[in-house]
Amino acid sequence: MNEVEIDRVADPTLDEPVLVEGLPGVGHVGKLTAEHLLDELDGELARRIHSVHLPPQVGIDDDSVASLAGIEFHAVRADDVDLLVLTGDHQAGDNRGHYRLTEGVLDVAEQFDVSQVFALGGVPTGELIEEYDVLGAVNDPDLRSPLEDAGVVFRGGEPAGGIVGISGLLLGLSTRRDLPATCLMGETSGYLVDPKSAQAVLEVLEAVVGFEVDFGTLEERADEMEEVVGKIRELEGGMEVPDEDLRYIG
Amino acid sequence: MNEVEIDRVADPTLDEPVLVEGLPGVGHVGKLTAEHLLDELDGELARRIHSVHLPPQVGIDDDSVASLAGIEFHAVRADDVDLLVLTGDHQAGDNRGHYRLTEGVLDVAEQFDVSQVFALGGVPTGELIEEYDVLGAVNDPDLRSPLEDAGVVFRGGEPAGGIVGISGLLLGLSTRRDLPATCLMGETSGYLVDPKSAQAVLEVLEAVVGFEVDFGTLEERADEMEEVVGKIRELEGGMEVPDEDLRYIG
Amino acid sequence: MNEVEIDRVADPTLDEPVLVEGLPGVGHVGKLTAEHLLDELDGELARRIHSVHLPPQVGIDDDSVASLAGIEFHAVRADDVDLLVLTGDHQAGDNRGHYRLTEGVLDVAEQFDVSQVFALGGVPTGELIEEYDVLGAVNDPDLRSPLEDAGVVFRGGEPAGGIVGISGLLLGLSTRRDLPATCLMGETSGYLVDPKSAQAVLEVLEAVVGFEVDFGTLEERADEMEEVVGKIRELEGGMEVPDEDLRYIG
């Protein structure tokens, strides 16, 4: 097995697809968004990446069949546009692994002639959110204008700590391949899985890329989480305490 | 020394042997099982693997002679079937090491034309066990039927966290070599070395592979551990408190 | 991407330049010094180094444009001497990375025919400083005399723990390329960003290399920090407690 191994599962014909990355991270925003796309739209598994940099483990499915830890690319038709949706349960375990894995992702992107990259994630605010802004970062300033039209917020210098992991490296390493890349970060408290933040990110993606999906199941999950948040607020002695600091739950 | 070094110690003739892996892990179930096989049946050391991914240390034997940390393969004749039994005191120290070491194990398996792989281990329940179920996972759904006949329990999606380490990778990487692989996990509290769980796993292995060994010494060790558990229960103020949570002992 | 990747951004003509390294470290002394040089003198970005040993992240600039973590070399004309100023926000994440990154730095030094190396940093005293000595270490005893003339203090055997990270390796690995290298370490408490210590280091560098820069902005930053220190001292109940041990703030 190579350091990064790309398994060719199927070779669907895609027309300059948009790569949408949603791996685990803050509030699981990116992962929820990408998985919702796969739930709502018919997709075909096209590539799988395995790597010595991923955890040494297998997942067990409903039939008790094991599958090696990896990240997957599904080809998805969304209205008139083709998407290549990247999902998985793991990120790499060390610096070198993050670089090598991201290069593997961009190798797959080249195999499918990807036209641009959207790395999805969450940005922690440390407080319960009322209005879910979506923060943007790009690897080319020309990308900003259509994103601003779709409501993406650009706050120069933010996030202050930069963007870490595969989402960050997708921006940094795409530049080296002349591939336009955008990171969409849904604001989220950072303490809870956040389907509402995922919905905000997905709405931006729809507007910018040009497709529509149903939000039903995502809204259901959001309602469930709202109940959890409501109970937390109640326990704290007041129903109407917006922007309450939740740091002690972390 | 290569990253993974396979030392050829002897070349016994084996007829499509079954690889049985029992390295250290939860409750030492896999290790106890594999070592009991070597105690009860005549075996011949066939291969040793050393690796820069194993701890930088030597073990000291009863004659004060040092031997480099490694994992060992013994060729064992069990009634009418040939076994290749993998034992050792260590697993790898990092992600890459787990992958590379497992590949080394499968290289040895190919040298002996291994027909299938059984990775043995324990699955922690967090409670004292009365009935020792053996949980199964496979890398091919066709493997399930004979295992179910032998009493193996398949609970889809379990263990929820997947299977980590060499046992997990043996399933994940065997698939890439078209080698059938099963993981047998004895339920165990997770807090104590558990010979009873090892016995449950071994009974399944006997039934599925088709051989018999004496359980005497394993039962003795089980009785010793039962005394320990009995004393723990007494200290807790009651002789008859089944399924008592032991988490605070961890 | 190679383990260490040197991007050629521009090829300014430099006459046996002096390499000045100022990466993050104790009191940010080296980084403050190097960045002050870039603030005060016109410079041109000449090289950028990226590496799998640097953190897997991008920084976000004022236009929300991402740039891959890296270290940068600016060509700077300082009066009659050419400088190659090395700055950045990160050091390597492990032993091997420090070595490989330092070798990359020295490869760039060779590309520009660098005549000597100054590694800048801070040395922690554990106490608030009144007089900012600059401690020196060299990779060739012949380098000491002009440094002593410029006020550099040499205390044999100090720092007792040696010099760690890129600054240390620049001395250690320059020797292997017959390149004279000096480490200038400004004394600093070790608890606070220390522009006064940076100024002391810069004054030595000016005297030894032969150039002058304005200290205005560095002095402003020093005054701001002095206020912070004054408040700390006040809180401790006395305005005039020199050499007070601050270890509990660390």
Add this chain to the structure above:
Amino acid sequence: MNEVEIDRVADPTLDEPVLVEGLPGVGHVGKLTAEHLLDELDGELARRIHSVHLPPQVGIDDDSVASLAGIEFHAVRADDVDLLVLTGDHQAGDNRGHYRLTEGVLDVAEQFDVSQVFALGGVPTGELIEEYDVLGAVNDPDLRSPLEDAGVVFRGGEPAGGIVGISGLLLGLSTRRDLPATCLMGETSGYLVDPKSAQAVLEVLEAVVGFEVDFGTLEERADEMEEVVGKIRELEGGMEVPDEDLRYIG
């Protein structure tokens, strides 16, 4: 720079020398012993090993001259035998590094046609020691007899946790090169630098290898440490409490 770099400093002619390793470890027993040999006997620096697996740092000597972290081999004539004495301030930082560095050591051993290896160290007892036994381990049972004659104690299976680091690997990897290797471990509390334990080890080495050195300075250091230990015992309320458990000082 290679992963492990062997610098040829001088090429003294040695007649099947004995390699004596004394790197930092428990009680600094090995390091004290090897350094005492270099203090008492004239030696010539023959080889230096640098490695990306050693800490990224330089040491600073009495003239403030930096030298890259490394391990050193001195050729020493001790009465009628030649020694190759290995000393240094560091061990490797990870598993792979320990293996690679030990292989480098054995490469140097081959360059000088080393006849046998003595790895020196301490073995912690957790108690203050009255009689300093020297525990032995070998990579060939034939080595035991002359060692037992010299008073080395062999306790089968001890140390129970094996021998870790370069000392351990020297035994494990020498076997692969058909080189006889012995580990001599002076008993020591494990809490203090222990010159008395070093003396016990050195006395064994003298007897087995066949040379004599003066113990004066080592005895002085031992007396100094005895005073420290005496004061600890006094503080504990009794002058005559042998084998007192010191575990709380650790």
